[in-house]
Amino acid sequence: MRLTILGGGGFRVPLVYGALLGDRGEGRVTDVVLHDLDAGRLHAVSRVLAEQAAGVADAPRVTSTTDLDEALRGADFVFSAIRVGGLQGRADDERVALAEGVLGQETVGAGGIAYGLRTVPVALDIARRVARLAPDAWVINFTNPAGLVTEAMSRHLGDRVIGICDSPVGLGRRIARVLGVGDPSSAWIDYVGLNHLGWVRALRVGGRDELPRLLADPDLLGSFEEGRLFGADWLRSLGAVPNEYLHYYYFNRETVRAYREADRTRGAFLRDQQAAFYTRATDPGVSALDAWQRTRAEREATYMSENRRSAGAGEREAEDLSGGYENVALALMRAIARDERATLILNVRNRSTLSVLDRDAVIEVPCLVDAGGAHPVAVDPLPDHATGLVCAVKAVEREVLSAADSGSRATAVKAFALHPLVDSVGVARRLVDGYTAVHPSLAYLSKN
Numbered sequence: 335m336r337l338t339i340l341g342g343g344g345f346r347v348p349l350v351y352g353a354l355l356g357d358r359g360e361g362r363v364t365d366v367v368l369h370d371l372d373a374g375r376l377h378a379v380s381r382v383l384a385e386q387a388a389g390v391a392d393a394p395r396v397t398s399t400t401d402l403d404e405a406l407r408g409a410d411f412v413f414s415a416i417r418v419g420g421l422q423g424r425a426d427d428e429r430v431a432l433a434e435g436v437l438g439q440e441t442v443g444a445g446g447i448a449y450g451l452r453t454v455p456v457a458l459d460i461a462r463r464v465a466r467l468a469p470d471a472w473v474i475n476f477t478n479p480a481g482l483v484t485e486a487m488s489r490h491l492g493d494r495v496i497g498i499c500d501s502p503v504g505l506g507r508r509i510a511r512v513l514g515v516g517d518p519s520s521a522w523i524d525y526v527g528l529n530h531l532g533w534v535r536a537l538r539v540g541g542r543d544e545l546p547r548l549l550a551d552p553d554l555l556g557s558f559e560e561g562r563l564f565g566a567d568w569l570r571s572l573g574a575v576p577n578e579y580l581h582y583y584y585f586n587r588e589t590v591r592a593y594r595e596a597d598r599t600r601g602a603f604l605r606d607q608q609a610a611f612y613t614r615a616t617d618p619g620v621s622a623l624d625a626w627q628r629t630r631a632e633r634e635a636t637y638m639s640e641n642r643r644s645a646g647a648g649e650r651e652a653e654d655l656s657g658g659y660e661n662v663a664l665a666l667m668r669a670i671a672r673d674e675r676a677t678l679i680l681n682v683r684n685r686s687t688l689s690v691l692d693r694d695a696v697i698e699v700p701c702l703v704d705a706g707g708a709h710p711v712a713v714d715p716l717p718d719h720a721t722g723l724v725c726a727v728k729a730v731e732r733e734v735l736s737a738a739d740s741g742s743r744a745t746a747v748k749a750f751a752l753h754p755l756v757d758s759v760g761v762a763r764r765l766v767d768g769y770t771a772v773h774p775s776l777a778y779l780s781k782n
């Protein structure tokens with residue numbers, strides 16, 4: 335089984351490789367091909383993987399290349415985890431929005447739109463190449479904004495592209511833990527929405543919904559991350575537990591203020607931190623694995639920290655630091671490769687799951703996975719307030735896709751202006767000016 339990782343020089347690749355090393359089952363991945371545009375990053379990450387593999391019998395073979403077509407040929411699975419524009423691009427996405435007084439964040443609001451506009455053309459090119467060179471491969475997309483990028487790729491790959499995120503499973507695990515559910519995987523998590531825009535409406539154990547017990551108990555709510563982030567009263571008003579990213583919507587003003595007051599944005603922090611890592615990891619006198627582990631611990635300990643601090647939510651608990659996206663990816667690959675049925679929350683085409691969206695809209699929803707792919711399960715409709723947000727953000731995503739197709743600046747302005755977290759068409763126009771000025775990859779937005 336051959337797995338190709340696009341963005342193979344990325345910082346999270348050792349997490350994926352670590353998960354593969356732990357997989358001893360039949361049909362496991364035996365070959366890993368790393369692809370990246372940057373040979374230096376490939377070299378650094380290859381060194382980390384080599385140290386991880388030391389002493390492990392039958393560790394998956396690792397090769398690397400900067401030739402995309404070569405990387406894709408013969409792949410059974412393709413993980414796409416690229417970052418167009420790098421972390422400097424992320425920092426610019428955040429900074430330009432914050433300067434306009436709106437949320438500057440990797441995937442949500444104006445920053446997420448800019449990131450999407452940069453990424454969709456590249457993702458479409460990859461999808462076309464996969465369709466041509468590895469038509470039977472399954473593509474697992476964790477390139478953000480994951481829902482939008484998965485939808486773009488699905489135009490060429492249909493249901494053979496599946497988007498993943500660690501946040502819904504992490505949320506389900508935290509709720510199960512605070513409720514004292516011994517085996518979180520035994521719980522049915524009723525979660526639906528878009529990527530980074532979903533709600534847990536129920537958590538059933540043995541058919542019984544345990545969520546009302548959590549919502550009714552102030553002590554339990556106070557001892558749980560999302561309880562502190564959103565506050566007990568607001569969770570009770572919603573009657574659901576939102577994905578942590580909904581904090582940017584429900585407490586937008588507070589978050590924007592905290593982010594504007596912070597010394598550095600998350601992207602700028604990571605840009606500097608990672609630059610230091612890649613320098614160290616290519617130093618022959620240094621253990622690349624050790625350098626990676628230290629950097630990772632620091633990265634995770636500061637995850638979304640300004641947001642958490644402003645909300646008094648505290649830092650994420652140590653046992654919960656690794657979001658576990660590599661485990662989602664591995665579980666998905668196993669279920670497909672071995673036809674082992676699994677239930678996972680994934681980004682897939684809607685079909686008829688949410689009746690307010692069309693069939694091709696990619697949503698995030700529990701799916702049954704087997705050799706035939708990921709099949710969304712039937713869920714209850716969302717309440718009106720959630721439907722409103724989901725439809726508004728999906729409409730924005732569609733404008734991003736349309737701008738990427740046409741190169742129309744007016745369509746890009748429309749995408750920003752229609753977003754619930756951008757409060758003026760004037761701001762939207764200035765955002766397009768600001769982003770096109772700093773991102774060379776947005777030069778294609780040159781038509782009217």
Ligand code: G6P
Pocket residue numbers: 440478499500501600604633634637638657
């Ligand atoms: C979570 C989200 C990812 C996102 C990441 C950002 O894991 O699910 O989609 O990319 O957080 O974390 P970072 O450490 O890069 O700020």
Ligand code: MN
Pocket residue numbers: 480498499500501530
């Ligand atoms: Mn995510």
